[in-house]
Amino acid sequence: MTSIDVHDLTKEYGSLRAVDDLTFRxxxxxxxGFLGPNGAGKSTTxxxxxxxxxxxxxxxxxxxxxxxSFDEPLRQVGALLDAGAAHGSxxxxxxxxxxxxxxxxxxxxxxxxxxxxxxxxxARRRVKTYSLGMRQRLGIAAALLGDPxxxxxxxxxxxxxxxxxxxxxxxLRRLAREGRTVLVSSHLMNETASFADHLVVLGRGRxxxxxxxxxxxxARVRPRVRVRTTDGAALGxxxxxxxxxxxxxxxxxxxxxxxxxxxxxxxxxxAGLPILELAAEEGTLEEAxxxxxxxxxxxxxxxxPTRPQEARS
Ligand SMILES: Nc1ncnc2c1ncn2[C@@H]1O[C@H](COP(=O)(O)OP(=O)(O)OP(=O)(O)O)[C@@H](O)[C@H]1O
Numbered sequence: 483m484t485s486i487d488v489h490d491l492t493k494e495y496g497s498l499r500a501v502d503d504l505t506f507r508x509x510x511x512x513x514x515g516f517l518g519p520n521g522a523g524k525s526t527t528x529x530x531x532x533x534x535x536x537x538x539x540x541x542x543x544x545x546x547x548x549x550x551s552f553d554e555p556l557r558q559v560g561a562l563l564d565a566g567a568a569h570g571s572x573x574x575x576x577x578x579x580x581x582x583x584x585x586x587x588x589x590x591x592x593x594x595x596x597x598x599x600x601x602x603x604x605a606r607r608r609v610k611t612y613s614l615g616m617r618q619r620l621g622i623a624a625a626l627l628g629d630p631x632x633x634x635x636x637x638x639x640x641x642x643x644x645x646x647x648x649x650x651x652x653x654l655r656r657l658a659r660e661g662r663t664v665l666v667s668s669h670l671m672n673e674t675a676s677f678a679d680h681l682v683v684l685g686r687g688r689x690x691x692x693x694x695x696x697x698x699x700x701a702r703v704r705p706r707v708r709v710r711t712t713d714g715a716a717l718g719x720x721x722x723x724x725x726x727x728x729x730x731x732x733x734x735x736x737x738x739x740x741x742x743x744x745x746x747x748x749x750x751x752x753a754g755l756p757i758l759e760l761a762a763e764e765g766t767l768e769e770a771x772x773x774x775x776x777x778x779x780x781x782x783x784x785x786x787p788t789r790p791q792e793a794r795s
Contacts, residue, residue, distance in 0.1 A: 484545040484558075484631040484663055485509050486531055491540035493526050493687075500526040502687035503540070508665045510631070513658045515678030515695070516667040519775060523687040524667045525563065528634050532561055544632055556585040556628030562621040562635045570610030574601055574620050577609060578627060587628055599623035600649065614641035622650065632663040639673050651677045671768035683771070685778045695767065702773045703765020707746045710735035710759035720753050721746075735759060 486508035493501040501523045508514045516524050529535040531542040533549040541548070544559055552558045568577045578592045596602045599619040604612075609620065618641045625633055638650050654677040657664050665682075668674045674681075681698050683691040691698060711717045714734030721728040721736060726746075728736040738746055743762040750757050 483510055486632060486634075486663060486665060487541070487543050487546070488527065488531070489541045489543075491527065491530060491542055492538045493523075493530060493535065494538045499687055501530065501537075504684070504687065504689055505540075506682050506689055506692045508663055508682070509680075510663040511658060511661050512679035513654045513664045513666060513677050514680045514682055515674040516665055516682050516684075517669075517674065517771060518684035518690070520669075521686075522684040524684055525636055526687075527684070528561070528563060528636055528665070528667070531634065532559065532563070534563075554585040554628070556581060556587065556624075556630065558628070558630055559632045559634065560625035560628060560630040561633070562618075562625045562638055564621075564636075568609045568617065568620055568624070571608055573606050573608055574612070574623075575605040577620065578624060581624055581627055585628055591627060591629070595623040595626050598626070598653075600646070615643055615646055618642055619646065622653070626653075630662070633657055633665070635664075635666045637667055637669070639668060639670055647673065671766070671771055675767040683774065685775060690774060690778055699765045699767055699770040702770040704739050705765060706763050707738045707741045707743050708735055708759065708761045708763055709738065709746050709750060709757065711750055711755040711757055713755060716753070717750060717755055720749060720755070724749060737763075 488504055488506050491501055491504040492499065504527065518524050526535065527542070530537050531544065531549060549555060549559060568574070575592065575596065578595065579589065582589065582592050593602070596605045599622055601616065601619055601623060604616065609617065612620065618638065622635065622638055625635060639647050642650060651673070654664055654666060658679065666678070675695065678695050680694050681691060682689070709717065710733065714730065714736070717736055718728065718730055721738060726738050726741060728738040730736055743760055747757060747760050
């Protein structure tokens with residue numbers, strides 16, 4: 483089983499603690515979304531896993547070994563950290579061929595990943611002529627080149643067109659289905675919700691959550707029911723009589739927190755109100771994430787400085 487293990491990991495840059503005593507495990511067979519505000523320490527953690535930086539203390543290993551101990555690392559771990567990493571004066575094909583040669587990967591595999599990433603027709607163009615999205619596709623192609631059991635991608639959707647976003651989503655789901663270990667950072671909550679099974683969330687270098695996606699949402703956002711009938715006012719009164727703290731929307735529809743669609747439907751039809759719309763609404767990852775990070779900001783907020791008029795008196 484090839485997991486990524488981060489144990490008591492700390493990284494300081496001068497007086498700044500970018501990663502603060504972090505412990506978590508990324509398991510195979512699922513996509514783990516790696517979330518957190520700007521500067522939370524996601525990229526630093528990935529760099530430490532990839533041996534691109536040395537930890538101040540603690541360890542980061544892949545399959546129980548430090549990344550630097552692998553002879554042919556691209557066959558063990560595929561990574562996209564910086565889409566600008568390819569040499570601009572090389573063609574995409576030559577870039578991948580050089581990577582392949584240094585890791586004993588076949589030329590056929592180079593053609594396969596060029597095809598898979600949608601770059602086959604532009605593979606002989608110099609990378610400096612590539613758009614952001616094309617560079618991003620090349621970075622993802624390089625990450626997949628060695629057919630590795632572990633894949634780390636930092637913001638893979640960045641710059642991709644809608645077709646590319648669907649493509650990367652399907653690639654991530656497939657990698658997980660094949661039993662690989664997949665860690666993906668993103669700021670796009672809808673996107674993350676579409677491919678992740680599990681989440682690791684950082685805030686100021688510390689672990690805020692390590693939990694399945696569904697549980698993360700359900701613990702923070704109450705499900706609700708949306709209901710619309712021919713008589714909004716009567717429906718509102720009915721809901722209030724039954725103890726529901728419902729909120730009326732602009733079109734006369736009501737949103738009922740903490741309720742089940744079947745209960746609300748029966749209630750309305752029992753009162754003779756024709757139902758025009760009835761839907762159970764799940765909370766979104768964005769709502770749950772903002773709830774968590776707002777709570778974190780509150781918890782760590784520094785006391786506001788003395789106001790000027792108070793200072794003067
Ligand atoms: N080489 C470095 N030297 C000094 N400080 C650094 C270095 N690399 C990162 N940092 C700092 O470490 C903190 C964590 O940065 P990091 O890039 O890991 O965050 P992130 O979660 O990936 O953010 P983003 O979502 O914006 O990419 C930030 O305060 C950043 O300024």
